[in-house]
Amino acid sequence: MINTNKVIKEHGLKLTKSLGQNFLTDINIIKKIVEAGEVSSFDLVLEIGPGIGSMTAEIAKCAGKVIAVEIDKNLIPALNENLGMFSNVSVVNQDIMKTDIKELIKDWTGPLKVISNLPYYITTPIIMMLLETDIAWDTLVFMVQKEVALRLAATPSTKNYSAISLAVRYYSDPKLAFTVSRNCFIPKPDVDSAVVKLKKRDLECVADISKELFFKIVRASFSQRRKTLLNSLGSQGWLKGGKERLRDVLCKLGIKEAVRAEELDIEDFASLCRELEK
Numbered sequence: 001m002i003n004t005n006k007v008i009k010e011h012g013l014k015l016t017k018s019l020g021q022n023f024l025t026d027i028n029i030i031k032k033i034v035e036a037g038e039v040s041s042f043d044l045v046l047e048i049g050p051g052i053g054s055m056t057a058e059i060a061k062c063a064g065k066v067i068a069v070e071i072d073k074n075l076i077p078a079l080n081e082n083l084g085m086f087s088n089v090s091v092v093n094q095d096i097m098k099t100d101i102k103e104l105i106k107d108w109t110g111p112l113k114v115i116s117n118l119p120y121y122i123t124t125p126i127i128m129m130l131l132e133t134d135i136a137w138d139t140l141v142f143m144v145q146k147e148v149a150l151r152l153a154a155t156p157s158t159k160n161y162s163a164i165s166l167a168v169r170y171y172s173d174p175k176l177a178f179t180v181s182r183n184c185f186i187p188k189p190d191v192d193s194a195v196v197k198l199k200k201r202d203l204e205c206v207a208d209i210s211k212e213l214f215f216k217i218v219r220a221s222f223s224q225r226r227k228t229l230l231n232s233l234g235s236q237g238w239l240k241g242g243k244e245r246l247r248d249v250l251c252k253l254g255i256k257e258a259v260r261a262e263e264l265d266i267e268d269f270a271s272l273c274r275e276l277e278k
């Protein structure tokens with residue numbers, strides 16, 4: 001295991017809070033994250049934000065290839081030094097949001113997995129970018145703030161169920177893997193974390209509907225969480241036929257009139273979308 005304090009000292013590193021630089025120091029947690037990815041020698045693993053390479057080294061022991069994309073150029077010498085013994089690791093000094101991932105992975109024919117202790121300031125944009133991309137990923141394993149993890153993996157009729165839970169379920173089968181104490185990082189963050197695993201899936205129930213309309217409906221439905229669907233979605237200016245039509249559609253689908261967005265699962269939203277598309 002890489003000794004984080006020693007590397008920081010030897011390389012004179014100043015950790016940057018605005019880049020979400022909280023480094024994992026607990027080898028057991030690192031191993032559990034890699035295990036959650038079920039990484040094998042057939043896999044290419046894209047690691048976002050390798051930091052000084054503590055998790056990269058563990059991934060490299062199991063993966064066919066690892067591409068580690070790190071934005072901070074000050075960490076690159078330490079990364080290269082710590083990962084020098086692994087011939088299957090490439091370090092790329094780039095912002096993941098500006099990286100041509102397709103180009104990076106183009107020579108790999110096996111499964112692509114993404115594993116990351118995500119920088120917290122940019123968690124949602126990175127997750128949405130990966131979910132929405134047409135790159136054929138197989139599994140995403142993310143460590144994020146615990147509250148975010150609970151929303152990502154939430155099921156209907158629970159307090160964490162929200163628009164992002166549905167976005168995740170549209171593309172994947174999400175599982176909350178385990179929680180991680182704030183004491184496992186240097187520097188110690190203000191919040192605890194959790195690991196979520198998203199396994200790619202193709203959902204039949206959304207295959208025949210407009211993705212754009214589906215997400216427009218989902219966003220509008222959750223925009224005023226405390227209101228009934230009739231009032232949140234029904235009051236949208238763009239909804240053809242307004243509240244009256246929505247009431248008829250709910251009745252046709254056998255959904256109670258007083259339903260709230262948080263009670264509906266992805267199949268319900270797909271059915272709503274199918275009816276409203278007509």
Ligand code: SAM
Pocket residue numbers: 019020021022023024025048049050051052053054055069070071072075094095096097117118119120122
């Ligand atoms: N993987 C390391 C670990 O677990 O100890 C470091 C994780 S730290 C929470 C997040 C890392 O992401 C930092 O090294 C940070 O510099 C890097 N980072 C932040 N924004 C990034 C971006 N847009 N693209 C790539 N890396 C980024």
